[in-house]
Amino acid sequence: MNETTGSDERLVRRLAEHRDAFVDTFGDSRRSSAAVRLFFSPGRVNLMGAHLDYNGGPVMPMAVDRGTFFAVAPRSDRRVRFASTLEPGEVEFELDRLTSTRAGRWFDYPLGVLRFLAPLAPNARGVDVLFGGNLPVGAGLSSSASICVGTAFALDRTWQLGLAPRARVDIALRAEREFVGVHCGLMDPFAVGMASAGQLLWLDCKDGSFEHLPIDHSSIAIAVADSGVRRELAQGAFNQRVAEAAEAFERLAPFVPGATVLRDVPLSVVHEHSRSLPPHIARRALHVAGEVERTFVARDALLRGDVATFGAQIFEAHRSLRDLYEVTVPELDLLVDAAREQAGILGARVTGAGFGGCVVVLARRDQAQGALERVADAFAAQFGRRPGVRVFGGDPGPREVAG
Numbered sequence: 001m002n003e004t005t006g007s008d009e010r011l012v013r014r015l016a017e018h019r020d021a022f023v024d025t026f027g028d029s030r031r032s033s034a035a036v037r038l039f040f041s042p043g044r045v046n047l048m049g050a051h052l053d054y055n056g057g058p059v060m061p062m063a064v065d066r067g068t069f070f071a072v073a074p075r076s077d078r079r080v081r082f083a084s085t086l087e088p089g090e091v092e093f094e095l096d097r098l099t100s101t102r103a104g105r106w107f108d109y110p111l112g113v114l115r116f117l118a119p120l121a122p123n124a125r126g127v128d129v130l131f132g133g134n135l136p137v138g139a140g141l142s143s144s145a146s147i148c149v150g151t152a153f154a155l156d157r158t159w160q161l162g163l164a165p166r167a168r169v170d171i172a173l174r175a176e177r178e179f180v181g182v183h184c185g186l187m188d189p190f191a192v193g194m195a196s197a198g199q200l201l202w203l204d205c206k207d208g209s210f211e212h213l214p215i216d217h218s219s220i221a222i223a224v225a226d227s228g229v230r231r232e233l234a235q236g237a238f239n240q241r242v243a244e245a246a247e248a249f250e251r252l253a254p255f256v257p258g259a260t261v262l263r264d265v266p267l268s269v270v271h272e273h274s275r276s277l278p279p280h281i282a283r284r285a286l287h288v289a290g291e292v293e294r295t296f297v298a299r300d301a302l303l304r305g306d307v308a309t310f311g312a313q314i315f316e317a318h319r320s321l322r323d324l325y326e327v328t329v330p331e332l333d334l335l336v337d338a339a340r341e342q343a344g345i346l347g348a349r350v351t352g353a354g355f356g357g358c359v360v361v362l363a364r365r366d367q368a369q370g371a372l373e374r375v376a377d378a379f380a381a382q383f384g385r386r387p388g389v390r391v392f393g394g395d396p397g398p399r400e401v402a403g
Helices: 008-026 108-120 143-159 165-180 187-193 235-255 267-276 279-303 307-323 330-340 365-383
Strands: 037-048 058-074 079-084 090-094 127-133 199-204 210-214 220-226 345-351 358-364 388-392
Touching: 008 037, 008 058, 008 079, 008 127, 037 143, 037 187, 037 220, 037 279, 037 307, 037 345, 037 358, 058 143, 058 187, 058 279, 058 388, 079 108, 090 108, 108 143, 108 165, 127 143, 143 165, 143 187, 165 187, 187 199, 210 279, 220 345, 220 365, 235 267, 235 279, 267 279, 279 307, 307 330, 307 345, 307 358, 330 345, 330 358, 330 365, 345 365, 358 365, 365 388
Parallel strands: 079 127
Antiparallel strands: 037 058, 058 127, 058 199, 079 090, 199 210, 220 358, 220 388, 345 358
């Protein structure tokens, strides 16, 4: 088990290496490396509120101290160049002639942000940007929101636009929805862009209201176990779940006067009318309604310091995601089942959209290391490889880092 510390010193060192990679990548000897600015944008892990953001429900994410690195330098023209330490090749765009066509590659995400930011900076110079980082891609830790919010932050600072944090979140969300084509909810960019170090975010995705909730990191560890199953082909399945939830709402809304999102439909109403729904639509509605109730129970438990009840809701959320929303895979289920058997582990569930990726684990800090090692042992015995398991610290959100 590896534990990240979130120390500024470690981040500064990693970003200094990233600046060296920028110079090697773009190789402009006329431009001093001192002109290269460095930025960091975290990923996130969601503890409660699974698949509720696009259904208008409450969620409880936390930004984590791993994320996306950005090295940015201005140009004298209107050209933009993107490259990544994680992918081969380099792409170029002209700010005055940005393509409207997706390429199906990693750079669609920052390009989507660029398309919505460029009109706000009509006289801006172009930039070279090298992306990188230490956040697993496709693992359910919101690498897409990390890169989108981080791109909005870095360009906002570089072009001196003076945008508010919520404006950057909205641009990131539009990039994913309107350009990349992922029908995601508000949670991921909000969790990244509105983070507060060491706290959970309580976000009501129906009205956008939020607050930060305390969690005692001295006694509680939040870990992530990576199944190693990547979600590259799961975008269609995720969009299908969004469509199924929308159908559930369309069928159930007539029974709830004033309902505007599926979150507004109580569990009792879903039970009453479930037999009139197609079975898979009924299952989706049962998950959403039940998860809304569980998330409120979890919030109340956290606020009164009852971490056992909080963790129990996390375990129950996974059961619902497995049986009703059907977004888990055997590797994820085994990690959760193994965690359930360990003393000191309070809760575990798939985090992110599912279909692969990671399990988030809530554990008592003084028992976490041994318990997580035993979870990894059980996984290795079944699948012949050890999962990556790390304890994460919280993160204060996107920022410029002096190198």
